[in-house]
Amino acid sequence: MRGFANVVLATLSVLSATGAYAQGHLGLRALEDICGNVNANLVVNGVNFGRIDSCLCFSGLRAFERTDAVASSAVNVFGPTRVVGALEALINRSPDRQDCAYPDHAVPQCTTDNLCAFTCSDGYVPAPAIPPANPTQCVCPDGMNVCNGVCTADACPSGLISGKKRDANYWARTAECPRGQSVCGVYGGSSRAWECIDTANDLESCGGCVIELNPLSGREPSGVDCTAIHGVFDVACKAGRCVVNRCMPGFEPSVDGDLCLSQYTQ
Numbered sequence: 001m002r003g004f005a006n007v008v009l010a011t012l013s014v015l016s017a018t019g020a021y022a023q024g025h026l027g028l029r030a031l032e033d034i035c036g037n038v039n040a041n042l043v044v045n046g047v048n049f050g051r052i053d054s055c056l057c058f059s060g061l062r063a064f065e066r067t068d069a070v071a072s073s074a075v076n077v078f079g080p081t082r083v084v085g086a087l088e089a090l091i092n093r094s095p096d097r098q099d100c101a102y103p104d105h106a107v108p109q110c111t112t113d114n115l116c117a118f119t120c121s122d123g124y125v126p127a128p129a130i131p132p133a134n135p136t137q138c139v140c141p142d143g144m145n146v147c148n149g150v151c152t153a154d155a156c157p158s159g160l161i162s163g164k165k166r167d168a169n170y171w172a173r174t175a176e177c178p179r180g181q182s183v184c185g186v187y188g189g190s191s192r193a194w195e196c197i198d199t200a201n202d203l204e205s206c207g208g209c210v211i212e213l214n215p216l217s218g219r220e221p222s223g224v225d226c227t228a229i230h231g232v233f234d235v236a237c238k239a240g241r242c243v244v245n246r247c248m249p250g251f252e253p254s255v256d257g258d259l260c261l262s263q264y265t266q
Contacts, residue, residue: 031102031227032248033057035115036094042070044086049074052090055110057100061087104204104227105138123151146195184223185211199240203227206237231260 035057042049050070061084065071074083091097100116102108105124109117114134120126123144126135140151147156177183177196184197184205197205204210208222226235226242231251236243244253247260254261 031104031106032231032233033059033100033102033108033116034091034097034249035100035108035110036091036097037112037115038087038090038094040090040093042074042083042086042090044074044078044082047074047077049077052087055112055115056087056091057108057110057115058088058091059108060110103137122149182209184209199223201237203235203237206242207240229258229260231262 035055037055039053040051042052050073052068052070054064054068056064062080064087065075065080065083071083071087074086096115098115100108102116102118105120105122106118107121109119111117117134118126118138120138124138124140127137127139128135140146144151144153145156146152147154180198180200181196182199182205184195184199197209199205199208203226205223206226207224210221210223210225224242226232226237229235229242229244231248232244232246233248234244234246236245242258244257244260247253250263251260252263253259
């Protein structure tokens with residue numbers, strides 16, 4: 001199991017270093033992560049480099065290697081791949097190790113008191129925002145526009161239909177979407193927020209809209225958010241179907257490739 005995790009993290013390290021992430025790799029999105037409070041010596045190949053006392057997540061190990069003096073020293077001797085493996089092992093041995101799931105637009109921000117804490121990117125804000133409740137979503141505030149996945153106070157550029165809010169009815173909106181795209185509701189937006197989506201290839205609305213816009217249709221949402229598949233690490237939407245390429249440590253792709261199955265329950 002640990003060997004498989006090391007392979008995943010080693011691959012992630014190489015892709016990060018070369019900028020070779022392909023669209024659909026959840027290493028960038030970090031919708032799922034494994035985090036823990038680490039208070040232990042970093043030992044790589046029998047060499048003790050010193051004490052690590054930090055809240056760490058799998059997705060942040062490459063950045064941690066570059067900024068932490070102890071980890072950086074180990075990298076200088078054994079290289080980033082072996083050090084990532086050692087750090088991953090420390091997280092797995094942490095008594096409060098936790099599997100974390102994040103909403104869209106979230107950036108993991110592990111803290112000692114809240115391992116699965118996060119901030120939001122792309123103009124979105126955490127919600128609920130009132131302490132002591134911990135945020136569970138990233139939302140685009142009222143009065144803002146969602147343009148190409150970014151929450152902004154500016155109007156969407158001319159020709160960019162995604163995210164504009166209008167009073168026109170559902171059918172008028174549908175007519176405005178380019179051929180091959182569907183008009184869908186916007187998560188966290190008002191009832192009039194909408195965007196045009198290529199549901200044959202979109203990771204978050206694969207096969208149809210995850211959020212239906214027409215309240216009179218009586219239809220259940222027909223799309224699937226591929227990134228929300230439990231345990232997934234690398235997934236794509238092809239011809240309106242989620243295709244799992246790789247899973248997080250402890251999971252493996254199902255036979256038909258549309259799910260990640262726990263290796264501990266089979």
